[in-house]
Amino acid sequence: MNSLAKFFAKSFSKQQQLGTYSFSFVKPTRNASFKKLQESDINYFRSFLDSHSILTDKESITPFNQDWNKIFHGETQLVLQPKTTEQLAKIMKYCNEQKIAVVPQGGNTGLVGGSVPVHDEIVVSLNKMNKVLNFDQNTQVVTVEAGCILEALNDYLKPHNCEVPVDLAAKGSCQIGGNIATHAGGIRLIKYGPLKAHVLGLEIVTPTGQILDLTNTMRKDNTGFDLKQLFIGSEGTLGIITKANIAAFKQDKLNNLILVQCKDFNQALQVRNEAKSFLGKDISALEYLDGITLDIVLNNSRGKTYNPFTNMKDNDKKAYILIEISCNYNIDEVVERLFNRLEELGIYEDMVSSQSEEQYKMLWHLRDGVAEAVVHIGSNVAYDISCDPKYFGEITSIMRERCKEIAETTSCGHIGDGNLHLMFAAHNEECVKKMEEEHEKFLYDWVKSVGGSISAEHGIGLQKRPYLWEHKNQVALDYMKKLKDVFDPNHILNPYKIV
Amino acid sequence: MNSLAKFFAKSFSKQQQLGTYSFSFVKPTRNASFKKLQESDINYFRSFLDSHSILTDKESITPFNQDWNKIFHGETQLVLQPKTTEQLAKIMKYCNEQKIAVVPQGGNTGLVGGSVPVHDEIVVSLNKMNKVLNFDQNTQVVTVEAGCILEALNDYLKPHNCEVPVDLAAKGSCQIGGNIATHAGGIRLIKYGPLKAHVLGLEIVTPTGQILDLTNTMRKDNTGFDLKQLFIGSEGTLGIITKANIAAFKQDKLNNLILVQCKDFNQALQVRNEAKSFLGKDISALEYLDGITLDIVLNNSRGKTYNPFTNMKDNDKKAYILIEISCNYNIDEVVERLFNRLEELGIYEDMVSSQSEEQYKMLWHLRDGVAEAVVHIGSNVAYDISCDPKYFGEITSIMRERCKEIAETTSCGHIGDGNLHLMFAAHNEECVKKMEEEHEKFLYDWVKSVGGSISAEHGIGLQKRPYLWEHKNQVALDYMKKLKDVFDPNHILNPYKIV
Structure with missing residues (x-):
């Protein structure tokens, strides 16, 4: 059994573990200057919020206490759901005076623990201000x-x-x-x-x-x-x-999705650069995934996608570029011109373009479905970095080699703008810990060495806070702290995050 | 002699006055806590800047003391032109310690007096950091x-x-x-x-x-x-x-410029909306000027442009939309489609598109040349506002009527993004004063009433500072002041501007 086949076999036995691991980082200590919630506080909120805007029973507040990935868990006793700006202002004025810590929460889909309480901060949800x-x-x-x-x-x-x-x-x-x-x-x-x-x-x-x-x-x-x-x-x-x-x-009137199969990462990079240059503003998405990742998606897609290519030999070396074209006229001609251009340059192995809405969705799922596939085969330890796209292949190889004993490595991302998502399907809890203890710092140091960013689009939140302090310069951090003081003199809003 | 002919006749006798008027606003008082420059200060700067980086003779520093329009005049005695960030940091550290006020200056092309000294602030020019x-x-x-x-x-x-x-x-x-x-x-x-x-x-x-x-x-x-x-x-x-x-x-590979003649402003607005919707991202500029303004440009263009239209009857009621299209393929088809669309809707009187680089430049000059034409016929009192484009015609008529005795009113702007430039060719110094005293506040109050902005792209600087305090809410202004305190505790940088 080759290694790919091995982990696909394994994957199905791991589904029950989806998203149940927790990060090994140490919770920051509760800030002792914050007031502990009292019945009188809740009574105050009752004076201007209706009963549906105040949640105190455990069942109702549980979802507000844990994040999307069920990694971060808070201990709030109170969720407030104001309906107007004025109600929210009244809440904040009181909390500031009373030094009650507050976490604002939207859809709670963040991936860095930024929108859940760390300790007993009350949650202010925007759920009821949705018009x-x-x-x-x-x-x-x-x-x-x-x-x-x-x-x-x-x-x-x-x-x-x-x-x-x-x-x-x-x-x-x-x-x-x-x-x-x-x-x-x-x-x-x-x-x-x-x-x-x-x-x-x-x-x-x-x-x-x-x-x-x-x-x-x-x-x-x-x-x-x-x-x-x-x-x-x-x-x-x-x-x-x-x-x-x-x-x-x-919205542009027409669109089409093209998936380009390349023999290796370097060829994929050429396709990326050429597509960007050739299509200019007619590109509406420019995505990347490597061959191993494609296989993982295909093997865990449950009918949501398909393999449009026939030659999958040495797929572990291959790389794929997804190009979405959007324009207002002549899209077939644009697609043909691009095909001819890539043909002329000889920088692809195979190409397909979507011929129907269904094919469009299925091709997209090859890229969209990575995170879902990863959680089907292990515990997803995900990193969201920015760097020059030319490094995508290199860092994927390095990390895959480093982590081969503890996780399957997937590599995909928004290659058009240099945002790489490295997601590791860790084999078990211990492997998750190893990822964080032995490889995370290495990855972030590498990112720093190539002038990249340790958070492209997911933010800092609670999870990356220790790294922020290593990766930003002191002058910038000092000004961030000063701005925090200006707006939040008692530091009651979303404490323990970022600054 | 009709009124248009009248002011064109007049215009040529006024050219010698170009840009020589000064605004009537009262200079803010010098902040007495700022140190007056001493020889010892200059000696300190000499210790790390070479002689070409230090200007003290009157002739050399005069251009740094007055703005692009020669409206705002400062009294600096010293211009520093550092060559490195470190030199500039050393200058600022010293000035902050000594409480010497500083004005940073780039190309000095600003239109609101933001880049020239008000009193004796020293000027720090970025001229020598230009790589x-x-x-x-x-x-x-x-x-x-x-x-x-x-x-x-x-x-x-x-x-x-x-x-x-x-x-x-x-x-x-x-x-x-x-x-x-x-x-x-x-x-x-x-x-x-x-x-x-x-x-x-x-x-x-x-x-x-x-x-x-x-x-x-x-x-x-x-x-x-x-x-x-x-x-x-x-x-x-x-x-x-x-x-x-x-x-x-x-850059897109192809472009074309189309000028659409409309019978009135409302038709022009329809063209604007239709072009935006029809062309989407293929628009690279979407500009507006009215008939009276077009006439002023044509009569003062000195061969830089021409009139591409034959029917100029009732031109004072007409309005013009300039559409620049940029794309990577099939531009002729795109232009034709747009022509057909406007034809189908019957919302234009005439249209031309550029057939050569020369025509492209000449058509652009009909819009680009407004400011130049205005200073040829009077003293340019210019306003830069944002509002919903649907109001462009209304406010032009109102202001033209209000100011008809003291200035010729031109109206043009970036109608695609709602930025209107009202430029008034005032007949003389007294008329400039009247503009400012009797009509400026009216204009800004009107802008406020339609939810617009009193500065779209020119900024606040010295000129609009009094209005900022009327037009922003107090909470926002308070936070602006606090941020100023965070970065500039002694308020030495570009004093008397904005905050």
Whole structure:
């Protein structure tokens, strides 16, 4: 039995363990200056929140105490779900005065433990502030409450052939406020640029309970410091986003998905560079996965995808590039031109393009389905890094070799913008620990050595906090701390995260 | 003689007055806590700067004391031109300790008095830090010193068919550091989105002389607060940008320029909306000017442009939309499709498209040449506002009626992104005063009433500071002040501007 076959055989016996391991990192000590919640506090909240907005029974609050991957577990006793900005401001004013720590929570789909309590912080959920407030068809600006689910927002915009410029796997659960607070990345960054470019305005409740009105529907507005940018990507540590004005985009009328099979990573890199240069703005996604990862997906896809290629010899050396093309006219011609160009350069082994909506979905699932496949064969220890795409192959080989005894290594990512996801299907709890203790620091040091980022799109949260302090320079960290002091003098908002 | 003919006749007698008026606003009082420059200070700078980096003679420093429009005049006695970040940090450390006020200056092309001294602040010029340091063809990230002139940067990128995602009239003089510090807008925002989306990293010298290294070449980097955003658009009041990493873009291979003549503003608005919706990302500029403005340009263009239309009857009611299309293939087909679409909707009177490079330039000059034409017929009192494009016609009519005795009103702008430039050719100094005293506040109040911005792309600087305090809410202003305190505890950097 070769090694691939081996771990596929193994994979099915491990399904029951999905997502049940916990990270080995040490919980930060509870900040003793925070007040412990008392009945009188809850009574105060009862004075202006209705009973549905206050959750105290264990069953109701359990989901708020653990993250998406069930890795991080908090001990909150209270979840508040305000319905208005004013209610939230009142909550924060009181908590600041009383020094009660608070964790803001959106869809709770984050992957670094940023949206769950560490100890007994109360949770403020945006669940009940979820309305789309306005959409202007001509300016294409949508105004929305923070708790609106990303997919619901896009469903709202669909009749106008519009979408917000962010797309990610958790779209059915994540909330737009959380997307903004964590500066979510995803597959559309190559098409639209970063989300922060398209957030035109924000309404914020500060940790001291002020309403900071930075709403704006103008594309251009150079009136003083761009304060709202501080809240984008600060993971709910500086303020709570309650409302956003976002520039939506017309969807292109036509699209097509092409999967290119390359003999090795270097060829895939050539395809990536050529596609980017040749198609320019007609690229709406540019993704990568390697041959071993493709095999893992194919063997764990449960009918959600298929293998479109016939020659799979030496697939463990192969690499794949997924190119989504979007444009408004002549897409067949564009696809043909690209095929001819790659043919001319002789930099591929095989290529397929989607011929139907179903094929489109199935091809996408080869890339989309990696995380799901990984949890089918082990405990997913996932890393989200940025580096020059030319290093994707190298770091995959290095890590796969280092970790071969304890995990299957998958390698995929947004190669168009240099964001690599290395996901390790660890064989068991002990292997998870080994990953973290013996290989994590190595990986981050390597990232640093090539000028990359230890968090491309997932953020810092609780998980990467110790590494942040190693990877940022002291002057920058000092200013981050000072800004925290400005907005949150008692450090009650989302404590133990980032700073 | 009709009214148009009247002011064209007048215009030629006014050319000698170009740009010589001064605003009537009251200079803020000198902050008495700032030290007055002494010979010993200059001697200190001599200890680590060479003689070419220190300007003290009147002739050399005069250009640094007045702005592009020669409206704002400072009284500096000293201009320093450091060659390295370390030299600049040493200057700032000393100035902070000694409480010597400092104005950072790039290409000095700003229009709101933000880059010139108000009193005797010393000027720190970025002129001698002007190198392109690196360009990576695959990641398309360019690393550049702040003093590099925008056009020089694009010339550097041209052999790679790349450009930085900002373009404005002052490109031959403005510096990239200044573009970033003022968050320059311009005609390409509709294509690329805001500049702040594409500034990946910055190096900053803080007012206290620290080097704040926020350089980064990754497209995705979610490691803590995005501090660099604070410096983008803060007009040199929080720190001095010394270096930038910028995402460059492949230029599209083909472009074409279309000028659409519409019977009135409402028809022009329809064309604007239809072009935006129909062409989507293939629009690289979407501009507007009205008939009266077109006439003024034509009558003052001195051979730089021409009138491509035959029917100019009732031109004072007409409006014009300039559409630049950029794509990589089949541009003729795209242009034809657009023509057919507008034909089908019956929303234009006439249309032309550029058939040669020369025609392309001449058509562009109809829009580009407005400011130049205005100064040929009067003193240019210019306003830069954002609002929903549907209001462009209304506010132009209102202001033209209000100001008809004292100025000719031109109306043009980036209608694609809602940025209107109202430029008034005031008849004389007294009329300039009247503009400011009787009509400026009215305009800004109107902007506020329609939810617009009093500064779309020019910034606040010295000129709009009093209005900022009326137009921003108090909570936002308070936080702006607190951030100023964090970075510049002695308020020595670019005093009297914004905050």
